[in-house]
Amino acid sequence: METLPTLSRVNRPTLMHLNTELDEQSSSRAFIEANTTAMSFREIRQDHIIPVFVKDNEPLISQSDFIMATQEVVTDLFRGEQILQPQIRVSHPIKGRIPDAKDKPANQLQEWERTIYYERMMFCLEIPTIMDTIDGNTLTLMVGGVKAYNQDNLYNKKGASEHFKLFIGFKNLVCTNLCVRTDGYLADLKVTGLDQLRSGIYRLLDSYDQHKHLRQMQTLTEYAITEQQFAHLLGRCRMYAYLPGEEKKSIPQLLYGDSQLNAVCNDYYKDSSFCRQADGDINLWRLYNLFTGANKSTYIDQFLDRSVNALDFTTQMQQALDGENTSWFLK
Structure with missing residues (x-):
């Protein structure tokens, strides 16, 4: 795994659960609307199946592991800051059923006979203790990402690249609009495992210049x-x-x-x-x-x-x- 000596990785927690000590979400207002649905982490973790590579039936990195890996890095790099629970939005449901229910009419399916996962997911972690004000609008730091399985080649085997989008920027609390700058965005992070994914998250957060971003936005008011x-x-x-x-x-x-x-x-x-x-x-x-x-x-x-x-x-x-x-x- 790539070494990033400028970043602390001591006492790193394992990906066993989302940090339950995080505060509640800051707002019920959506940062994205379109055709998305709000989703809890528990539901993604416990109820959604995980797509596999067709050639060897090995699972891809799950959306829940992506969220937990990001939370792990954010908790490490922003120690002492308040970190809120992730806001999660999903779209494009992929529905299925267990083999024993293959001949049942859809309206007779029991809940335990249905399977589902969402092809596309976006989440945000808010750090409200890192904030600034522009033109009377309060902005707080946000970290998050997108996992869209339609960008992966599922007709492959484990070890093939999986695609992720990562960002760090600010949320305008007046309207929940996300403000993202080029140096705070990885449009296509290709990884083959969780260690590479963590490394990519560390690299992005370490290279982002939040002060330059804020100055750039402040200048727009002039x-x-x-x-x-x-x-x-x-x-x-x-x-x-x-x-x-x-x-x-x-x-x-x-x-x-x-x-x-x-x-x-x-x-x-x-x-x-x-x-x-x-x-x-x-x-x-x-x-x-x-x-x-x-x-x-x-x-x-x-x-x-x-x-x-x-x-x-x-x-x-x-x-x-x-x-x-x-x-x-x-x-």
Whole structure:
């Protein structure tokens, strides 16, 4: 296993149970909506089956072990901090039944005859004692990840790479929007076992610069666009998807589609926390939160990519207003 000498690993607990000394979840409000369902750790741990590699019937790393491995690393690196219970959202249920019930009509199945697991899962661990305030909004540190079994090749054998997404960033307590920056995101961590997974979590948390992240977001409050610029920006955003391929290559990527852009436009007028000012102007911090708010309608496997893209996109607007570069979206 890769050695990470800058990180403490003494007295590391085994993956036997989730730390029951953690506090309750901070909020019942969802950090992602789309087609997801809230799920307890106990249910994932006790009631969900674990997919296996077809060639040798060996199990993949379970979603519950992923959550526990992350909690273990967070507890180690943030000793003395308050850590809340994980918030978990799942989607895309895969249903089955035990062999003895194979001939039963579905409406006659007993609960103990049903099997289920969820193809996609996302979770967040909140550390509320690490916090800051931007434009009157309280932000607390968050660590979490995504496990989507559809990204793994199940027609293989144990030892094949398994795919995970990891992040560390901040949650805006006003709206539960997640704020994620490039250096706080591993889009595709490929591992073959729990030790490699732990190592990847340590590496991400050790490399993340939370102060730089906060400064970057704070800077957004110093810039604003007019109502006319907002209308122009939104129109360009809608045009972006239809640009010829060669032309699109020279423009920074935008991952938001029509449904998310509709939400941004609606919330520009109606959002109680991040809508326009009376004169129609909107600062870039509020614009950023309109995008992260619209991102809640994204499916689990695309959520973090769009979250990072929202900050990159808004920062490009800030740099264009500052004269550091030109932006196709504003010109």
